[in-house]
Amino acid sequence: MAIDRASTPCVAQFTFDPSVVDFSLPHPTEPRAWNIKSCCDIPGLETRLTRGARPSMIETMDNPVAAEHIRHVTPDEAAKAAARRRRAGEESSLSVTRRARKIQRILAETYPYAVAELDFDDAWQLLVATVLSAQTTDVRVNSVTPILFATYPGPQDLAEAESESVQEIVRPLGFYRSKARSIQALANRVVDEYNGEVPGKLKDLVTLPGVGRKTANVVLGNAFGVPGVTVDTHFGRLARRLGWTTQEDPVKVEKDVTALFPPKVWTELSHELIYHGRRICHSRKPACGVCPIADLCPSYGEGPTDPQVARKLLAYELKPGREELLDRYMNGATRRELRAEGHTLSA
Numbered sequence: 244m245a246i247d248r249a250s251t252p253c254v255a256q257f258t259f260d261p262s263v264v265d266f267s268l269p270h271p272t273e274p275r276a277w278n279i280k281s282c283c284d285i286p287g288l289e290t291r292l293t294r295g296a297r298p299s300m301i302e303t304m305d306n307p308v309a310a311e312h313i314r315h316v317t318p319d320e321a322a323k324a325a326a327r328r329r330r331a332g333e334e335s336s337l338s339v340t341r342r343a344r345k346i347q348r349i350l351a352e353t354y355p356y357a358v359a360e361l362d363f364d365d366a367w368q369l370l371v372a373t374v375l376s377a378q379t380t381d382v383r384v385n386s387v388t389p390i391l392f393a394t395y396p397g398p399q400d401l402a403e404a405e406s407e408s409v410q411e412i413v414r415p416l417g418f419y420r421s422k423a424r425s426i427q428a429l430a431n432r433v434v435d436e437y438n439g440e441v442p443g444k445l446k447d448l449v450t451l452p453g454v455g456r457k458t459a460n461v462v463l464g465n466a467f468g469v470p471g472v473t474v475d476t477h478f479g480r481l482a483r484r485l486g487w488t489t490q491e492d493p494v495k496v497e498k499d500v501t502a503l504f505p506p507k508v509w510t511e512l513s514h515e516l517i518y519h520g521r522r523i524c525h526s527r528k529p530a531c532g533v534c535p536i537a538d539l540c541p542s543y544g545e546g547p548t549d550p551q552v553a554r555k556l557l558a559y560e561l562k563p564g565r566e567e568l569l570d571r572y573m574n575g576a577t578r579r580e581l582r583a584e585g586h587t588l589s590a
């Protein structure tokens with residue numbers, strides 16, 4: 244591959260020679276010139292191209308790291324699959340199950356780094372962080388919990404704390420009075436009834452103040468290793484778009500979705516679907532044109548199908564310009580490590 248940098252600092256011209264680079268797609272049959280904005284700042288691009296990253300994918304996604312690792316579905320393939328599905332009418336339950344499992348495998352490959360986005364060291368911290376995350380973002384909760392847990396490390400400390408002081412710490416999250424009240428009531432119950440230990444059973448967790456089924460499943464799945472599906476707003480929306488359920492009620496969504504998958508994938512499926520909902524399958528404008536499961540989704544076309552338009556909707560580490568962050572995730576960096584390195588993990 245001949246690389247010929249143009250004189251403009253942030254624009255380079257790459258010339259691909261197919262006799263040197265095997266692109267594995269029939270795409271460039273001729274050596275071709277290709278302009279990439281800001282390519283001087285794209286780490287590892289040359290290596291990726293030399294290893295055979297597909298230029299058609301890189302062209303349709305401004306983030307070349309994402310382009311290399313995300314499954315690429317052409318608009319034509321996706322449109323044909325959607326038309327086939329419409330012609331076939333209602334799918335059999337076996338077909339829905341097979342399709343759902345295939346989708347899960349692709350999402351697992353797309354987001355191998357998907358984990359709970361709330362920071363925690365133990366079940367108590369996760370329980371408190373999840374209760375605090377109501378009506379705010381995980382990023383905001385993660386900015387508050389280090390101070391909260393440094394000041395009041397365990398349930399006993401929080402139960403005995405001055406309520407004004409707790410309110411002051413959680414103030415950035417909004418609804419700070421009721422949030423402070425909730426977590427102190429939670430601390431009291433955990434101390435009084437469970438000897439300061441978070442119970443590891445759904446039936447006990449849901450009796451704690453401020454803890455519903457969603458919070459209980461988050462704690463069970465991520466702190467106790469008990470499989471659970473977390474039906475939040477993203478999960479519910481995607482499960483409906485993917486044709487896994489028609490229900491709106493989270494408990495019914497959970498029932499329909501858990502019937503499609505073995506328990507061992509429930510927790511990771513929750514993370515993967517939530518990641519997909521935050522990064523690609525947005526509520527208002529899903530980025531269908533760059534979606535790795537476009538040919539398996541009955542709702543393909545709810546958002547822009549033109550890849551050039553869709554790629555502008557990508558968020559978080561898939562966004563153009565965030566190649567370094569995605570690369571670090573793909574190489575196993577944790578969210579805390581990334582923050583310590585100065586990366587911003589919000590959209």
Ligand code: SF4
Pocket residue numbers: 484523524525529530531534535536537540541542543544545546
């Ligand atoms: S982005 Fe579009 S194609 Fe992908 S899952 Fe969402 S609705 Fe379906």
